Amino acid sequence: MKKINSKILVFIISSFHLLVMSSSLLAQKANPPGLKYIKESELKKDLYALADAHFNGRSAGTLDELKASMWLAEKYRSIGLLPAGDDGTYLQFFNLWRNHISDKSVIKINNKTAKLWNEVAVAQMANASIVAPIIYLGNAADIDTLQLDIKNKVVAIEASSKGININVSLPTWRYSRSVQAKYVMPLIRKGASAVIIIADDFAEKAWDDAAENFKRGNYDIDGGPNVTLTTTVPILWMHANAKADLQNNTAFMNANIIVDKYSYPSVNIIGKINGTDPKLKEEYVLYSGHQDAHGIRNAHNNDSTYYGADDNASVDVAMLASARAFMKNPAKRSILFVIHGAEERGLLGSRYYVQHPTVPIKNIVTVLNGDMIGRNHIDSAAFLGMQSPHKNSTELVNLILAANNEGPKFKLDTAYDKVTHVEGWYFRSDHLPYARLGIPAVMYTTLLHEDYHTPLDNAENINYPKLKKMADWMYRSAWKVANLAKRPATDANFKLER
Numbered sequence: 001m002k003k004i005n006s007k008i009l010v011f012i013i014s015s016f017h018l019l020v021m022s023s024s025l026l027a028q029k030a031n032p033p034g035l036k037y038i039k040e041s042e043l044k045k046d047l048y049a050l051a052d053a054h055f056n057g058r059s060a061g062t063l064d065e066l067k068a069s070m071w072l073a074e075k076y077r078s079i080g081l082l083p084a085g086d087d088g089t090y091l092q093f094f095n096l097w098r099n100h101i102s103d104k105s106v107i108k109i110n111n112k113t114a115k116l117w118n119e120v121a122v123a124q125m126a127n128a129s130i131v132a133p134i135i136y137l138g139n140a141a142d143i144d145t146l147q148l149d150i151k152n153k154v155v156a157i158e159a160s161s162k163g164i165n166i167n168v169s170l171p172t173w174r175y176s177r178s179v180q181a182k183y184v185m186p187l188i189r190k191g192a193s194a195v196i197i198i199a200d201d202f203a204e205k206a207w208d209d210a211a212e213n214f215k216r217g218n219y220d221i222d223g224g225p226n227v228t229l230t231t232t233v234p235i236l237w238m239h240a241n242a243k244a245d246l247q248n249n250t251a252f253m254n255a256n257i258i259v260d261k262y263s264y265p266s267v268n269i270i271g272k273i274n275g276t277d278p279k280l281k282e283e284y285v286l287y288s289g290h291q292d293a294h295g296i297r298n299a300h301n302n303d304s305t306y307y308g309a310d311d312n313a314s315v316d317v318a319m320l321a322s323a324r325a326f327m328k329n330p331a332k333r334s335i336l337f338v339i340h341g342a343e344e345r346g347l348l349g350s351r352y353y354v355q356h357p358t359v360p361i362k363n364i365v366t367v368l369n370g371d372m373i374g375r376n377h378i379d380s381a382a383f384l385g386m387q388s389p390h391k392n393s394t395e396l397v398n399l400i401l402a403a404n405n406e407g408p409k410f411k412l413d414t415a416y417d418k419v420t421h422v423e424g425w426y427f428r429s430d431h432l433p434y435a436r437l438g439i440p441a442v443m444y445t446t447l448l449h450e451d452y453h454t455p456l457d458n459a460e461n462i463n464y465p466k467l468k469k470m471a472d473w474m475y476r477s478a479w480k481v482a483n484l485a486k487r488p489a490t491d492a493n494f495k496l497e498r
């Protein structure tokens with residue numbers, strides 16, 4: 001009995017062993033080897049640290065952005081990435097040019113000083129010295145610009161929402177600029193020397209958000225369009241109660257508006273894991289995110305820190321998780337991790353990097369960018385660059401679709417990637433400068449939500465199981481690209497619509 005039993009036992013054990021071996025072989029085929037090292041617990045721990053109040057919302061060009069960047073560089077080091085920035089470090093510093101309204105500016109209406117940002121907001125900056133009467137033109141929607149003679153005149157109008165779409169993301173950030181584009185630009189083309197806009201109801205609601213943006217001014221890198229101010233015509237916003245003074249056509253302006261210009265540093269954080277193939281290791285799969293958020297601003301629900309947990313700490317911590325996975329099991333190609341600075345100021349870090357790449361740019365075979373990957377329903381996601389004209393590599397797109405099918409099986413949104421989509425989302429993140437060079441590039445995202453660019457984009461509101469699924473998907477995609485025999489081809493005739 002005992003003997004027979006042990007024979008049977010040996011048989012059972014060895015068949016079980018075979019079963020385990022074959023199923024693990026199957027699993028290995030479906031799952032890239034480092035997948036198990038991407039852990040929800042680590043994603044969560046890193047995200048809470050990076051989106052902590054300690055970093056004050058990581059505004060570009062501030063010490064807070066630099067502090068967060070040092071934290072990320074230290075993470076790279078502890079994970080074991082090789083430095084791939086400048087001078088043997090993880091860092092690539094670059095200069096931001098900033099133009100903003102000097103506190104020394106003085107704007108007086110009827111000899112009474114209007115308090116900068118509280119009573120008057122400068123929406124279009126210009127160095128200007130103005131002593132002139134103010135001509136009131138009425139409501140923006142009722143003005144017949146054809147009949148106007150306003151050359152070298154200071155004019156005032158009342159804002160109108162007529163013909164302006166406020167059903168977009170961040171309407172309070174965008175409304176003032178939409179009004180200016182629609183109603184003020186025609187006045188400037190007619191020769192107005194300054195324009196005052198009196199806030200309507202929606203502009204009053206949007207005032208705090210808009211003023212914060214105007215206060216910050218313009219940012220750019222060397223060679224960019226915002227380095228030098230090109231206009232001499234200031235655009236000012238005043239509150240609805242200013243109408244009483246302005247509408248009688250007896251008001252007078254006395255203003256000295258000064259624009260300060262200076263440079264200060266931002267930084268890209270760059271590390272790599274060398275590939276295992278003697279030839280293919282010269283090529284790079286580039287993971288992309290950004291560390292900056294929106295800093296300290298006007299409060300929402302008594303909180304004034306714009307933590308940027310989803311935007312974009314979510315992607316940074318997914319990159320750290322992927323780095324851990326690739327460290328355990330390197331791929332044939334090298335993996336380059338680039339967390340870009342100053343994305344929120346106009347994709348400045350990525351625009352700088354493509355001009356000053358730290359590896360040969362022709363050896364970057366794919367860019368997998370992510371922006372906001374930790375919110376909304378656990379089964380939904382998107383990647384932009386999957387449809388024409390945004391699609392620049394059919395081969396890469398197919399591979400990412402396959403990675404989705406093999407792993408997270410997200411139901412993919414296709415609306416945001418369409419040219420007709422109101423958000424123009426494709427043009428708003430760091431894959432863009434790379435795509436413009438013809439490098440196969442996509443952007444992973446879980447799309448917009450109502451906490452976008454508010455203090456409620458915080459660590460508590462991240463969906464961690466979902467973030468884990470997104471990190472898995474990006475890793476699966478990267479693993480595939482990094483082991484292809486031949487790099488993904490760029491589609492012929494790829495051309496973006498703007």
Ligand SMILES: [Zn+2]
Nearest residue numbers: 311312371372
């Ligand atoms: Zn972002």
